[in-house]
Amino acid sequence: MDVTIYHNPGCGTSRNVLAMIRNAGIEPEIIEYVKSPPSRDRLIELISGAGLTVRQALREKGTPYAELGLDDPSLTYDQLLDAMLAHPILINRPFVVTPLGTRLARPSEMMLDILPSTHRGAFIKEDGEPVLDPEGKRIR
Incomplete structure (x- = not known):
C-alpha cells in the first residue's frame, strides 16, 4: 500500500504515527514538510482531502501564529494558505495519505481508519498510552 x-x-x-504505519508493515514515503513544503495545490489537496478548513489545518503551538496575526478572523483562505506556505511550521501535522483517504492524524489514532488492518501486534505510544492490543486491534 502506498502511504505518504x-x-x-x-x-x-x-x-x-510513523511508528504505527510501520507497525502495519508499511514503509511510507516520508516528507519532512518543514524542509520540503508541499506546493500550494498539494496543500489544498491535503486539507480538503482530510475534510478540514484551512484554519483547522493551521498549527498554533510552537509557531509564529500569534506574531503573524493569524487569529484575525477577517483573514481570507488565500491569506492563510500564503502564511502556511511561507512558514511551513504552521502546517499542522502529521498529514497521512493512503489509497483509503487522507487524515490529519491528531490524535494519532485518526490514521488507523485509512490503513489496512495488518498491524503486527500491540502498539504503545511514546508516552506509554496503549493504542493496539497484542492482536493488533484498536483498544478504544
Missing part, C-alpha cells in the same frame, strides 16, 4: 506521511521528526504525534 507529512512528517516532523521533532513532533511526538508525528513520530507515533
